[in-house]
Amino acid sequence: MFKKFSPSTDISGQTPVKSSMQRAIRSSILSSWNIDAETLEAIWPKKESIIHVKCREHISIYTLHNEPLFFQHFDGPVYPTLRLLHKYPFILPHVGIDRGAIRFLLAGANMMCPGLTSKGGRLPPQDAALPAGTPVAIDAEGKEFAVGIGLTTIGTEEMKKINKDVAVESVTYVGDELWAVQKL
Amino acid sequence: MASTAPEDPSTSEKVATPPVEMFYCGVCTFPPEYCEFGTSFSKCKEWLHTERLDLFEKYYSDEALQAKLGTLSVEAQSKLEKDTAKKEAKAEAKADAARKKKMSSPVIIKRIERNKRKYVTSIRGLEAFDIDLKKASKFFATKFATGASVTKNAAGIDEIVVQGDVSQEVYDMIAEANEGGGEGGGGGKGGKKGLDVLKGVVVDNIEMVEEKKKKADAE
Ligand SMILES: [Zn+2]
Numbered sequence: 001m002f003k004k005f006s007p008s009t010d011i012s013g014q015t016p017v018k019s020s021m022q023r024a025i026r027s028s029i030l031s032s033w034n035i036d037a038e039t040l041e042a043i044w045p046k047k048e049s050i051i052h053v054k055c056r057e058h059i060s061i062y063t064l065h066n067e068p069l070f071f072q073h074f075d076g077p078v079y080p081t082l083r084l085l086h087k088y089p090f091i092l093p094h095v096g097i098d099r100g101a102i103r104f105l106l107a108g109a110n111m112m113c114p115g116l117t118s119k120g121g122r123l124p125p126q127d128a129a130l131p132a133g134t135p136v137a138i139d140a141e142g143k144e145f146a147v148g149i150g151l152t153t154i155g156t157e158e159m160k161k162i163n164k165d166v167a168v169e170s171v172t173y174v175g176d177e178l179w180a181v182q183k184l
Numbered sequence: 185m186a187s188t189a190p191e192d193p194s195t196s197e198k199v200a201t202p203p204v205e206m207f208y209c210g211v212c213t214f215p216p217e218y219c220e221f222g223t224s225f226s227k228c229k230e231w232l233h234t235e236r237l238d239l240f241e242k243y244y245s246d247e248a249l250q251a252k253l254g255t256l257s258v259e260a261q262s263k264l265e266k267d268t269a270k271k272e273a274k275a276e277a278k279a280d281a282a283r284k285k286k287m288s289s290p291v292i293i294k295r296i297e298r299n300k301r302k303y304v305t306s307i308r309g310l311e312a313f314d315i316d317l318k319k320a321s322k323f324f325a326t327k328f329a330t331g332a333s334v335t336k337n338a339a340g341i342d343e344i345v346v347q348g349d350v351s352q353e354v355y356d357m358i359a360e361a362n363e364g365g366g367e368g369g370g371g372g373k374g375g376k377k378g379l380d381v382l383k384g385v386v387v388d389n390i391e392m393v394e395e396k397k398k399k400a401d402a403e
Contacts, residue, residue: 042200087203100260106221145215174214
């Protein structure tokens with residue numbers, strides 16, 4: 001999503017967010033992430049306002065004290081930044097790619113089924129299956145911290161069955177242009 | 185954080201889950217376990233060795249390297265290592281070329297005659313030395329108590345335009361901001377008079393140009 005993204009040319013403006021909109025974002029996070037109100041309060045206290053950083057192609061980044069915390073494409077799911085996910089790894093469900101797939105992800109590629117279904121990959125068991133369109137943390141074989149965040153394009157059970165083509169769309173990853181932006 | 189409302193002691197108080205303390209590589213900014221996929225792997229390793237010996241051993245001890253292979257075949261691993269070395273060499277060559285290019289990049293201070301005895305001064309090329317043009321233009325405006333702005337010239341390149349003939353003064357300021365400092369020559373006393381917004385420019389590359397008003401419309 002952030003390929004070739006450059007803060008100096010791709011940001012059209014920074015505006016405060018209306019309180020009604022802030023409430024909507026807050027409730028969307030509480031309902032779609034695995035997070036309790038207290039932890040969200042620690043990340044983003046109710047009495048503090050986030051700033052909406054408008055970017056090209058309808059990407060919105062939300063910052064608090066200049067630090068990017070969340071982002072969104074059109075009115076799609078609200079994602080945590082990868083740095084926020086590293087601090088609170090439980091907020092998204094996790095899938096895992098095998099070691100061979102890491103360098104492809106880091107080059108901006110979407111993740112194919114085999115990278116997740118192979119021995120080094122990891123998908124949730126059937127009773128915790130994830131549907132298509134779920135934001136997921138992408139772990140990597142042998143690594144402690146998530147390497148990226150993605151969006152499932154098909155359900156995790158389908159990934160196991162079909163085992164080819166794109167399974168997880170790449171959203172952000174370690175070293176991409178969003179990662180490079182630590183302050184906005 | 186403690187809440188201000190009195191809490192019913194029978195209900196267990198909910199508390200926020202504390203964040204994981206993250207430690208990132210000071211060279212490539214990645215979590216250190218991913219440095220091997222970056223373009224500065226040897227520098228990263230060296231850095232980690234001096235900064236955090238414990239983590240260095242965690243990631244680069246013989247056992248760790250064995251375990252890291254995981255399900256990846258030995259051939260695939262050696263290919264990966266070769267790729268990494270290649271990428272690193274490429275990145276270094278690129279950085280080197282960029283540095284050379286930067287060091288030879290021109291800065292042009294132009295005195296432009298607008299009307300009889302009315303001048304503006306344009307300064308071009310500072311961005312190549314990572315100067316924040318907006319900050320620099322504001323600095324000039326304050327220093328000369330005049331108007332200054334960042335505008336796109338005909339070629340679509342940003343330049344600073346200062347009202348009045350201040351070309352010599354601008355040159356002097358850039359020179360003073362960069363005196364004694366070689367490439368990346370440390371902080372030091374750049375803070376004086378806010379000159380540090382002009383720090384980093386190779387003074388030898390500055391060219392002074394004069395643009396006279398065309399005779400035709402001078403009549
Ligand atoms: Zn590194």
